[in-house]
Amino acid sequence: MVKLPHEIELLKRSARIAEAGMKRASELIEPGRTEREIAAEAEYLMRKSGSEGTPFPTIVASGANSWIPHATTSDRVLQKGDHVVVDLGAIYQGYCSDLTRTFRVGKEGSPLIEKVRTTQEQIREEVREGAKAGDLDSLARKKLGKDAKFFAHGLGHGVGLRIHERPSLGPGSKDVVREGMVITLEPGLYVPKRGGARWEDMFLVKKDGCLPLTGHL
Template sequence: MSKRLDKLREELARLQADAFITEKAENRFYLSGFTGSTAWVIVTAKDAFLVTDFRYVEQAQEQAQGFTVIDNERKAIDAIARVLKENGVKRLAFEGSSVSFQTYSDWNKAFEPVELVATSGLIEKIRMYKDESEMVIIREAVRIAEAAFEHIQGYIRPGVRESDVALELEYFMRKQGATGSAFDMIVASGPRGALPHGRASEKVIQAGEMVTLDFGAAYQGYNSDITRTLAVGEPDPKMKEIYEIVLQAQLAGLAALRPGVSGKEADAATRDIITAAGYGAAYGHSAGHGLGLEVHELPTLSTVSAFVLEPGMLVTMEPGIYISGLGGVRIEDDVWITENGHENLNKSTKELLILPV
C-alpha cells in the first residue's frame, strides 16, 4: 500500500493540498486494504488515518497496516475534524464526484477554517495501473468466470429460463471461490439479444436462438468481465454472418491494444470493420473500458477517448452488433497492456459454439 500512498502524496503536492479524504469503498480499500462498510481514509504528507466506528475498529487494525485507526465514537465528523486540526491541515482534497452537497456543506462548517479542494478521478487515475499483486487476483477472477462459461455450456438447452442460467452461473462461481457476481448478469436470448444490457429475464430459451452471456466473478475485491455469444441449435444464417463480423472486429481491436495507442484508435479498429460491413448504426456503445475494483473504470476505449494506453492498464475489448427483432452478438475479453503489447487473460474459444438440442 505504501507505493499507492506515495503516488497519492505526489498528487497532493501538485494540488498544494495538505491532505486527502475518501469514503468511497473502492478507493478506501485500494489505499488501506480495509474491507468494512463504514470508514473514512485521511492521508497527509506524512501519516495515514482510518476513522471508523466500534463495529470495525478491530478489523481495521488488522487490515489497514500502517494506518492509525481512530474510533469515531459515534460522531465521525468530529473525529475527522480533530485529525485535521491535530495535523495542521489547511487544504483538504476530496472527491467531488462522490461527495454529496449536504456532506460538503457539513464538512465546510465542521472543518473551518480548512479549505475544501474538489478533485476528480484522483485515485481512479492511479488505479488504472495494475501491479503484479493485483493481477494475481484478477487472473483468478478471470479463471473463475472462464470455468463458469465452460460449465454453463452443458446447462443451456431449450426450455431453460434466462434467469436459471444466471443463477447457475453465480452458484458455480461461488463454489469456485468468488464472493459473488461482479454485476447483474446479462443473459439475453433470441430477440432479447438486441438489448446490449438485457439482464436475465424469465424468458425461456428456444431452439435456434443465439444467447449472449455477459458476466464476471467478484474475487477479493476485484472483478472479471467476459462476454460470449453462443447458439442453441442451428441459428439463423443472418446471425451467423453477424457473429463472424463481430469476431473479426474483436480480433482487430485486440491486435490494436498496445502502449501508445489511444482509446479512440482502439475503438476505431473495431468500429471500422463493423461499419464497412454495413452495421455501424447497430454498434452503439464503446469498444471497451477499464476493469479492476470496479467493473467500469478508467481508461475508456471509445470514439471520444483521449486516454493513451500504457503498460499496466487493464481494459476490456467488447464490440457488438444488435438488430431489433432479430438478436445480437457481443464478444468480450479482459486485456492487460504490457511493455511489448498485451496479455489476453481470456482463453475461452471465440469460435461460434452451436450447442446440441
C-alpha cells in the same frame, strides 16, 4: 489504471473464475432452459470456485432480448435458433472480471457472432503501450463496416477493483492505454429481427502488445 504485479495475479484468478462460470452457462444453452436458470447455475459455479459475488447482475439475454445491449435476465425460455448473449463476472479478493460470449441455440454460431468475434481478434492486435483509446474504438467501428450502426456502446473499459475503470475505450475518448492496465474489448452488434451478439475478453496491456486474461473458451 495501471496495476501492480500482485493485482494482476488477482485479476487473473478472477478471470479464471469467470471462465468457469461461462463454461457452465455454455453447457445449458438448449431449448427449454430459461435465462434465469442459466444465470443462476453460472453464478453458483463461480461462488463454488471462490467468487465473492458478481460485479454486476449476470446477463443472459435470448431471442429479442439479445437485441438490447445490456438486457435484464428474465424467465424467457430459450428456443432453437435464438442468439443468447451471456455477460458475467466474478469478484476475487475485491478484483473484478468481465466476460461475454454469444451462443446460438441448437446451431453452430451465426455470421453476426463470427463478425464480433473476428473484429475483437483484429482490434487486439492494435493494443499496446501508448495506443489511443478513442482510436481503438474508431477502428472497431471501421472493421464492422455497414453494421457499425448497430454497435450501441463503447469498445471497452478498464477493470480492477471496480468493474468500469479508466481507460474508457469509447467514441472520442482521449484516454491513452498504458502498460500494466487491464482492459476489456467487447464489440457488439444488436440488430432487430436478426439478433444480438457481443464478444468480450480481458487483456493485460504490454509494451508491444497485450496478453489475454480470458479467451480460453
